[in-house]
Amino acid sequence: MSRQPDAVMRRIPFYYGWVIVVMAALAVFLSGPGQTYSVSIFIDAYIEDFGWSRSLVSSLYSAATLLSACLMIVFGRMIDRKGQRSVSIFAGVMLAAACLFNSMLLGPWMLFAGFFLIRLFGQGLMEMVPNTLVPRWFEQKQGRAFAFMEVGGFLSAAALPPLNVWLIASAGWQGAWQFWAAVLLFFYVPLVVLFVRNSPWTYGLERDGGSRPARERSESRSEWGWTPREALRSPLFWGAIFCIAVPAMVNTGLTFHLVSILSEAGLTRAESSFVLSLIAMTAFPVSFLAGFLLERLSLHQVFAASFLVEAAAVLVLLLFDSYAAGLLFGLLRGVAAGLGTICLAMLIPTFFGTAHLGTLKSMGVTATVFASAVGPLPFGLAFDWFGGYTEVLILMLFFPLAAMVTAWYNRPAAPLS
Numbered sequence: 001m002s003r004q005p006d007a008v009m010r011r012i013p014f015y016y017g018w019v020i021v022v023m024a025a026l027a028v029f030l031s032g033p034g035q036t037y038s039v040s041i042f043i044d045a046y047i048e049d050f051g052w053s054r055s056l057v058s059s060l061y062s063a064a065t066l067l068s069a070c071l072m073i074v075f076g077r078m079i080d081r082k083g084q085r086s087v088s089i090f091a092g093v094m095l096a097a098a099c100l101f102n103s104m105l106l107g108p109w110m111l112f113a114g115f116f117l118i119r120l121f122g123q124g125l126m127e128m129v130p131n132t133l134v135p136r137w138f139e140q141k142q143g144r145a146f147a148f149m150e151v152g153g154f155l156s157a158a159a160l161p162p163l164n165v166w167l168i169a170s171a172g173w174q175g176a177w178q179f180w181a182a183v184l185l186f187f188y189v190p191l192v193v194l195f196v197r198n199s200p201w202t203y204g205l206e207r208d209g210g211s212r213p214a215r216e217r218s219e220s221r222s223e224w225g226w227t228p229r230e231a232l233r234s235p236l237f238w239g240a241i242f243c244i245a246v247p248a249m250v251n252t253g254l255t256f257h258l259v260s261i262l263s264e265a266g267l268t269r270a271e272s273s274f275v276l277s278l279i280a281m282t283a284f285p286v287s288f289l290a291g292f293l294l295e296r297l298s299l300h301q302v303f304a305a306s307f308l309v310e311a312a313a314v315l316v317l318l319l320f321d322s323y324a325a326g327l328l329f330g331l332l333r334g335v336a337a338g339l340g341t342i343c344l345a346m347l348i349p350t351f352f353g354t355a356h357l358g359t360l361k362s363m364g365v366t367a368t369v370f371a372s373a374v375g376p377l378p379f380g381l382a383f384d385w386f387g388g389y390t391e392v393l394i395l396m397l398f399f400p401l402a403a404m405v406t407a408w409y410n411r412p413a414a415p416l417s
Contacts, residue, residue: 034122
């Protein structure tokens, strides 16, 4: 049953969906304590304080990440049943508790539990909820809405590493974790309570803005979508999962070993770090362009183009060995990331609707986490077996090319009956 906009919504002089986008961007930003770019800053502090080996900490982190992936489907169903507002509050409170737990580590098993909790509620739930909330408020303008939401992710990746360095130097790693717990509990959660709403049609609004009398609205049209059973029986869904997993596997493997790969081309550590920064600097503006481009072009076309650029970037690493080639790789990889980030955000809601978006998104998140956990392994094995990366780069070239073909022919269709 629809009702009139509440007092908070009435005070906003523009479409309330843009408030939702701001809250989604904030959620993505504050998923940072559970992301690798943030956690990595704590690793040396743990090793110095506890005397643990780097391999032990890395193994615990990988195992905890894989275990957290197994529970994503449970949380996806929770989103479908309880709604994004309730789950956002739950995610914020639990990530705050996870940060507080990480400030009290005493041994390896507590470290494993701490990693598991921040990966589950940070990288997992805090990032999954906004990705299911934005499509409920936007349809035709979904591309630009996701582009603005992803600003939170880019800012988080840029801001949290140096901020964590400063926090650890000022208050120790314990104080750094307590800081993030306080931010989540006393800043983020109250804002969710105040501003997050599950859907526009509950308040007599339409996606993208505007309103329509309740008797003229078709709520079922707003909430169309494949059931999980229909999706699992469809090659279209498995094609989408393949396209979701490929960039997670290839890019994680490349990024994890990039300094070593570029050193074989004669690049110094400083030059390699600049290439990594160049990827992010390029991806940020391209993602904005992609958001508006996807309002004019079909998603499958832009997604296929992102994989073509990704393949070109891998080919540059294979054929050339100079600093200029490293810079070209960084530019191409940044373009592919910028295009792919928005396509990945829009893929499930565009192809399969919003009625069961939490459950279907959680399957995509599970595929992403598993693929990213596997990605670095073949690079490491190739280096140990062959003394270099040529063979594994040839292998990795196949995956974006296969994903390009899959994305081009994988187009929205009616669910199986």
